Amino acid sequence: MSETINFKIDGQSVSVPKGTTVMQAAYQMKIKIPHFCWHPGLSVAGVCRFCLVKVEGRPKLEIACNLQASEGMEILTDTPEVKEAHKWALEFHLVNHPLDCPICDQAGECGLQNYYMEVGKYQSQMERPKVLKPKALDVGGDLVLDTERCILCSRCVRFEKEVTKSEALGIFDRGDHAIIGTYPGKKIEHKYTTNLVDICPVGAFTSKDFRFKQRVWFLKDKQSVCPGCSTGCSIDLFAKEQTGTYYRIKPREGESNGYWMCDTGRGMYRHLNIETRQRFHYVSKNGQKIDIDQKESLNQLASKIKEVGPEHVSLLVSAQYTNEEYEAFFDFFVGKLGVKKVYQWREPTEKLNDFDGILLRGDRNSNTHGLMATLKKYGVGNQKIGNEFDIAVSSAAKVVIALVPEIPATFPSLQSNLQTLVSLNFVSFWTVNSEIEKIKGAKHVVPVKGFSEKKGSFTNHFGKLGHLTSPFVSVIEGINCVASTTRKLSEYF
Amino acid sequence: MNSSNNSSIFSEKLKTVIEKELTRYETKRSAILPICHAIQDECGWVQEKHIDALEKEYSLNRIQVKEVLTFYKAYKQSEPKKFEIEFCDNIVCCMMGAKDAMAKIEELIEKQGVNSEFGLKGVPCLGVCDQAPAMLVNKDRHHKITNENVEKVLSRYSSTI
Incomplete structure (x- = not known):
């Protein structure tokens, strides 16, 4: 066992392994020490000089991020001397900052703004003009760079070096003329660019996707799990509740993802917005689409199943629903009704074992392992991961219940697959997205809830559960998740 | 290293200096400073083609080279006059x-x-x-x-x- 160090921060005792810095200990204890350049997922730079703390018995203030805790050390983070130091450090950071908060996307979640309210509140003493630098540069990926707003904390440079290993950013020139940038004429090319927007403590990096769409204080964030691949990154999902519009996804510190997430995962809010959602139950008669209510819809489905008998029913299941939904779905169809034909519905072009070395996996379904576990539990279907769409189509059951993949972006063949299914005898499409409406003649369509609107869990690549604990109210009134839809359907039997 | 490459834009003398400097420090990055001096002494200024070649032939990161060149005013990045x-x-x-x-x-x-x-x-x-x-x-x-x-x-x- 490694040596432990006992010391105190603001009177609270703490034991940490030897080598832990004061900042790391404070972060774990949730004691806030103002900082810009330190980030729990990156190396220590010690350049912002903002995390100054008092060490009892030492004459000068020291930076917490690069100060290793030692036995008996007593740290004070809240003395008048420390506060005064923070105030001065902040004033220096703001010397050349343009203060264009009214048009800056970072406003509302900006380190400079927040710390000004906490430790600043001074009258600026600067009389000299500010240094002007290049603005609104497209540096590749999802990024727009404003070098004037930059406080040169170097988090982005370290991220490029340590996380993506692409080293596409550097600090050029020096002193108050120093600017962050890519090599002249080159752009950042990896798939993790939006992380730079998150870790930038000011508004130097902003996201092309989110820019100027919404002020952050109108948005409500809720904890969720990214459904974009089998890694299952912990995320915060941001939506404006009044309009039910989703705007962005940010990573939340979690076991599966550390502090980051990929740019592909960032887009996983788009299919949730109302324009691309399946809103009504409907059936098609003589090529005409007829909207019906849920009762009528489930009643018709129940009679159809009773008419043909469970032996002529098959289930075509994609791996993008929660464990709880699979449990309820299979419990009813397999457990109660005795349906035997169960097929996996997967993207035919997927490269299951691909991995980009950071987070993104080739398995672009959120819950492959959850589905496999449920199939095993009920002893149905193929016990190996694999697309059985063609088998399902050729076996031509009289009734097919299809759990349509939730996210079209992760399922390139969705349209052509749906086309094939529509031509079959009778398929009931249970779907989150409205892709099916692009094809005429779907016999039976049931709208279900998206991942942001339901409780439940996904089982990720490592077999770990990711919990959807705090759902938003659904943007579409009166729809249910697969589990409650199944329960409602069972009332007709 | 690629010292056998005859198509290098560096002279034999410069190549010897670069290779020596690269082994002199704990990290390759530390050698950027003397290497750029050597290039400037021989060629008058450090050109884009030199940075390209340093990256290609000696795997020195171009961002790091540029950072050093822009930090120190003593490096010339445009053709010097007489x-x-x-x-x-x-x-x-x-x-x-x-x-x-x-x-x-x-x-x-x-x-x-x-x-x-x-x-x-x-x-x-x-x-x-x-x-x-x-x-x-x-x-x-x-x-x-x-x-x-x-x-x-x-x-x-x-x-x-």
């Missing part, structure tokens, strides 16, 4: 009249129509504050440059054009 005047514009030299002398130099260059032969730029401290204001013309050091004597000092160079 006489490059580097005038110290730091505090001591300015107190002793550096700004006036620089204005005078600009005026002289303009008057004599030798723009294409003389370049002038302000640089950080040259380390001779006791002899301020100081300037370098190429590699010659000149001390106590004032409005009055600067013309005489420069005539030494302009007479050779």
Whole structure:
């Protein structure tokens, strides 16, 4: 066992392994020490000089991020001397900052703004003009760079070096003329660019996707799990509740993802917005689409199943629903009704074992392992991961219940697959997205809830559960998740 | 390393220097400073093609090379003119009249129509504050440059054009 160090921060005792810095200990204890350049997922730079703390018995203030805790050390983070130091450090950071908060996307979640309210509140003493630098540069990926707003904390440079290993950013020139940038004429090319927007403590990096769409204080964030691949990154999902519009996804510190997430995962809010959602139950008669209510819809489905008998029913299941939904779905169809034909519905072009070395996996379904576990539990279907769409189509059951993949972006063949299914005898499409409406003649369509609107869990690549604990109210009134839809359907039997 | 590559833009002599510098420090990054000096000494300035070649032949990161080149004013990133005047514009030299002398130099260059032969730029401290204001013309050091004597000092160079 490694040596432990006992010391105190603001009177609270703490034991940490030897080598832990004061900042790391404070972060774990949730004691806030103002900082810009330190980030729990990156190396220590010690350049912002903002995390100054008092060490009892030492004459000068020291930076917490690069100060290793030692036995008996007593740290004070809240003395008048420390506060005064923070105030001065902040004033220096703001010397050349343009203060264009009214048009800056970072406003509302900006380190400079927040710390000004906490430790600043001074009258600026600067009389000299500010240094002007290049603005609104497209540096590749999802990024727009404003070098004037930059406080040169170097988090982005370290991220490029340590996380993506692409080293596409550097600090050029020096002193108050120093600017962050890519090599002249080159752009950042990896798939993790939006992380730079998150870790930038000011508004130097902003996201092309989110820019100027919404002020952050109108948005409500809720904890969720990214459904974009089998890694299952912990995320915060941001939506404006009044309009039910989703705007962005940010990573939340979690076991599966550390502090980051990929740019592909960032887009996983788009299919949730109302324009691309399946809103009504409907059936098609003589090529005409007829909207019906849920009762009528489930009643018709129940009679159809009773008419043909469970032996002529098959289930075509994609791996993008929660464990709880699979449990309820299979419990009813397999457990109660005795349906035997169960097929996996997967993207035919997927490269299951691909991995980009950071987070993104080739398995672009959120819950492959959850589905496999449920199939095993009920002893149905193929016990190996694999697309059985063609088998399902050729076996031509009289009734097919299809759990349509939730996210079209992760399922390139969705349209052509749906086309094939529509031509079959009778398929009931249970779907989150409205892709099916692009094809005429779907016999039976049931709208279900998206991942942001339901409780439940996904089982990720490592077999770990990711919990959807705090759902938003659904943007579409009166729809249910697969589990409650199944329960409602069972009332007709 | 790629020292056997005959198509290198570096001369054999330069290649020997680069390879030696690369093994001299704990990290390759540390060698960027002396390597760029060597390139500048031989080629006059550090060009894009040199940075390309350093990355390709010696796997030195181009971002890091550029960071070093832009940090230090002593590295030239554009083609130097015949006489490059580097005038110290730091505090001591300015107190002793550096700004006036620089204005005078600009005026002289303009008057004599030798723009294409003389370049002038302000640089950080040259380390001779006791002899301020100081300037370098190429590699010659000149001390106590004032409005009055600067013309005489420069005539030494302009007479050779």
